[in-house]
Amino acid sequence: MTSNLQYEIQLRPDFSMLKVELEQGQKVYAEPSAMAAMSPNLKLKAGFKGGAFKTLGRFFGGESMIVNTFSAENGPGEILFAPGHMGDTQHYRLTGGSLYLQRGAYMANSEGVEITGSWQGAKGFFSGEGLVLLKASGNGDVFFNSYGAILEIDVQDDYIVDTGFIVAFEDTLSYNVSVLPGLRGGGFKRLFFSGEGLVCRFSGQGKVWIQTRYVTPYLSWINQYRPQQSK
Amino acid sequence: MNQHNQSFSGGVFHPSIPGGRAGAEITINRGEIIAYTQCDGQPVFSIPINQCQLDLGGASGRMLFCRTPDGQLTIFSEDKHFAQALDLHSGGLLGNQINTLKRAVRSESKKLGFWILASSLACALILFIGYFAMLWAAKATIASLPISIDEKIGKLALDSMDVGKRLDSAHPASKLVQSIVDKLQPHAAIPNMKFKVIVVEDPQVNAFALPGGQIVVFTGLIREATSAEQIAGVLAHEMSHATLRHGLQSVSQSLGIVAAIQLFVGDIGGLVALGAQIAQQSILTSYSRTSETEADLEGARMLHAAKIDPQAMAEFFGLLKEKEGDIPDAIAWISTHPQHSTRIENIKNHQKSFPATQYEPLDLNLKEAQEAL
Structure with a gap:
């Protein structure tokens, strides 16, 4: 049985930071360079985790192959983690099931959780989210982060999310990649000019976390202010 | 039969659970699907096999959901032996349902496979034609x-x-x-x-x-x-x-x-x-x-x-x-x-x-x- 981590997510949502209070002997795992500050009695160990297959799975899921392990020795301690970009951090408690994460969304986890890649095949190919999604499974806590704030949606039947806004979803939801229903049959014109493209249709029962901003449109907006290279 | 002791890891959906969902260990015993949850108070849920409505889904497409007719309670597991055990304990009652669901999933993935094959063939054809059009254009230009x-x-x-x-x-x-x-x-x-x-x-x-x-x-x-x-x-x-x-x-x-x-x-x-x-x-x-x-x-x-x-x-x-x-x-x-x-x-x-x-x-x-x- 794994004990819950004592945690607090501060400064939400735009510049969030995760604070974890570790008891003596407790461990927390995090992606490299996520650590911002910590008590001096925490020990860091960097390395591969979970064997070659799981390590490669993480790599194809857009994460580092290395996982940092922080353990509290000689008494309790606290540690602060910061996501790589502005945005919120979300906690999820795994109880034997799995949680699927968007590429790069993983931040940290407690003992008892395994992070690996999950081959999505054709669905991944069409969704533009990469062929491999990250999959967190086991018993314990997992923390993930988004670009923008995070909105939790409790899906009861069907729900449609633009592929660029998905952060995470529960394993009980099935999903299909499709063209937005109104666009289907409207010909290519609508597909190209509406600015809406491929969407994920979730069905079943479970939770989806979406982010309130999507990186690509932001990049194209900011690109016009980029200074021109002088000749 | 030792199938009585078999347990599967999965979960439960029920309005009484905080958050609506909990992880659970599932067993099948005396015509009932029983889920032992791990959340506070450790409540136990069960569905009689003969009232169970099956559905296949989840992110992997291999998760089996058992629902009560009113849809209030759902017990689910991704364990591949879960379906077998259900079939066995229902005396063949659920076997047909399971097979129909599996066939539907298979045909869906076949359809997707066909579209991928078709679109990659189309890409290859365009490249192929483009290459020869280039060669032809080069030849025609040179002649002039x-x-x-x-x-x-x-x-x-x-x-x-x-x-x-x-x-x-x-x-x-x-x-x-x-x-x-x-x-x-x-x-x-x-x-x-x-x-x-x-x-x-x-x-x-x-x-x-x-x-x-x-x-x-x-x-x-x-x-x-x-x-x-x-x-x-x-x-x-x-x-x-x-x-x-x-x-x-x-x-x-x-x-x-x-x-x-x-x-x-x-x-x-x-x-x-x-x-x-x-x-x-x-x-x-x-x-x-x-x-x-x-x-x-x-x-x-x-x-x-x-x-x-x-x-x-x-x-x-x-x-x-x-x-x-x-x-x-x-x-x-x-x-x-x-x-x-x-x-x-x-x-x-x-x-x-x-x-x-x-x-x-x-x-x-x-x-x-x-x-x-």
Whole structure:
């Protein structure tokens, strides 16, 4: 049985930071360079985790192959983690099931959780989210982060999310990649000019976390202010 | 039966659970699916098997959901033995439901697979057509360019090439080769092309043509030939490379059509030099298979028109075949030169389409030229 981590997510949502209070002997795992500050009695160990297959799975899921392990020795301690970009951090408690994460969304986890890649095949190919999604499974806590704030949606039947806004979803939801229903049959014109493209249709029962901003449109907006290279 | 003790890891949906969902260990016992949750108070949920409504789904597509008819309670597991156990305990009641669900999932994934295959085939087809359209466009463009470009590139290529010791044009071998070229020239496809032969002292049994009509013949070829007609055959082949403008074609394929046009209209200096370098390389390493076959057939036409038996060209390939042997079939298709036996066959077939003519032997002294070498 794994004990819950004592945690607090501060400064939400735009510049969030995760604070974890570790008891003596407790461990927390995090992606490299996520650590911002910590008590001096925490020990860091960097390395591969979970064997070659799981390590490669993480790599194809857009994460580092290395996982940092922080353990509290000689008494309790606290540690602060910061996501790589502005945005919120979300906690999820795994109880034997799995949680699927968007590429790069993983931040940290407690003992008892395994992070690996999950081959999505054709669905991944069409969704533009990469062929491999990250999959967190086991018993314990997992923390993930988004670009923008995070909105939790409790899906009861069907729900449609633009592929660029998905952060995470529960394993009980099935999903299909499709063209937005109104666009289907409207010909290519609508597909190209509406600015809406491929969407994920979730069905079943479970939770989806979406982010309130999507990186690509932001990049194209900011690109016009980029200074021109002088000749 | 020890299936009674079998337990599966999964979960439960129920409104009474905080958050609506909890992880659970599931067992099947006495006609009931029982879920032992791990959340606060550890409540236990159960569904009688005969009331269970099944559904297959989840992110993996392999999660089995059992629902009560009112949809309030759902027990689910991804364990692959869960379906088997349900089938067994229901006495076949749920087996049909499970199989129908699995079939539906399979056909869905088949449909998706079909679309992927179809779209990748379409992409391949577009690339394939695009490639040949490019080749065709390059050929059409080259036909409209003046020959002076060929000559420029050919001259540059030859000047920058170290071909070896050139024989004097008064040498009997040079005279022999030049007189054959003179005989063939009136029948060349481009009437105003100036052909010039350079004989180079080299044991290689080879000859090559540069764009614009300069032809280099190695003395090895003259030595190995058993008749002047055979040399005429090789010369006709090389002259055809020049009149078919294969040199410019390989340049344009390397530089692109735009560059080929630029050669014609604008800033020539740098591009011509680059073109010369590419021409030189591609000529020394050989033209493409299609170009070789084209030159064979055009060469046979020229020989026929000059009243020289095209058979001599085939004969010479036969000689080469004896000397170096055929390329093994397996690698023939990647090698740029067609197989000798295929070439001989092609020439013979092509010759059948010509009107019957009385061929005249060449009035040339090959012996004398060979002895002078």
